[in-house]
Amino acid sequence: MTKLSNLKKTTTADAKPPRKGVAKPAENVVDLEMSTGADSHMGLRLWLRMLTTTNLVQAELRKRLRNEFDTTLPRFDLMAQLERHPEGLKMTELSRRLMVTGGNVTGITDQLEKEGLVSRGTDPNDRRSISVCLTPAGRKAFDKMAIAHEQWVVELFGGLSLDEKSRTHQRLGKLKQHLLDSLKD
Amino acid sequence: MTKLSNLKKTTTADAKPPRKGVAKPAENVVDLEMSTGADSHMGLRLWLRMLTTTNLVQAELRKRLRNEFDTTLPRFDLMAQLERHPEGLKMTELSRRLMVTGGNVTGITDQLEKEGLVSRGTDPNDRRSISVCLTPAGRKAFDKMAIAHEQWVVELFGGLSLDEKSRTHQRLGKLKQHLLDSLKD
């Protein structure tokens, strides 16, 4: 528990003037995959490919959200959850649904609240509890983004037929269930 | 370009004393998935499921790396790349392979170097360039972790048969190719 503690603040980023600073994908992204050893377990190969693919999609969505709407993926994701639950969601619920820690949700909610896109409401039955809702402004902003976002995803997944998507979805569902079962410690 | 700028440092985290602070998975993680709208496009459903599944695996691997070896996923990933390339890799190469920005690689390399696990070497032919290698200590540390890591992945993906893994791998390969082609701007 010590090795991770002796570190300061070594962030950073790359590239020249008004050009780079991005982890360029495209023809370069081929290497997480290869040479795991020809006979290596399929589990490992599948895992690396899932990671690569997910990263590619995420990077592209993040880039577009920034360029088109000047926002970020986690903000969009939080708002997306709220949009589906007009009655509001507890911080705990948001944390669970977004699969991030409560502290993280606090931070993002703080920002969105400051920008007037969401509001915190107190629960009369439980004064510890907080109900987060989209404000009208937040809903308006989200609705515009959501349309574009869905189109982007459909476009990015256009490389697979409906049937392929459906089968993959089904397999990943099985995998997800296995994970939930076996990680239920 | 302003909405993202008026923010301070609002991090955080949750939970009580020596217990939580974690985005608990298990029986909770069911919600990114549902209610995207019954008729919603398969692309979106598949995307959300990929995200959920990848997050579950990543969280578990991160937890185990921390508990068993007191290290983190990005450190492990960087070392894994070096292990496959004993001759050393340039910072640029690492950035490309890990699909993160150069600045990020600088930070992680700084830490690993400080811990004596990797070393930076200068290139006589190009004084801008740096060749990062595992040190003997780094290789030793990595080899021990790699065995456990692979077993973990095999275990986590044990929910799918070899054939299912193989088919999913193949589909994701197709998707990956589509992404690389269509994002090649």
Add this chain to the structure above:
DNA sequence: ACAATTTACTTGACATCTAAACTATCGACG
């Protein structure tokens, strides 16, 4: 009733990551 535990959220320290600006070197070309 009331101490002990649990639950809901926040805070603080720090790690990870991006984007953009900066430094230094390389390479091409007049």
Add this chain to the structure above:
DNA sequence: CGTCGATAGTTTAGATGTCAAGTAAATTGT
């Protein structure tokens, strides 16, 4: 040569994320 653009790394600012600890309110057990 000299300079101009491209390339390799680093740095900086700031967002996102974890983990652990802290506060306060609700629940539980007796």
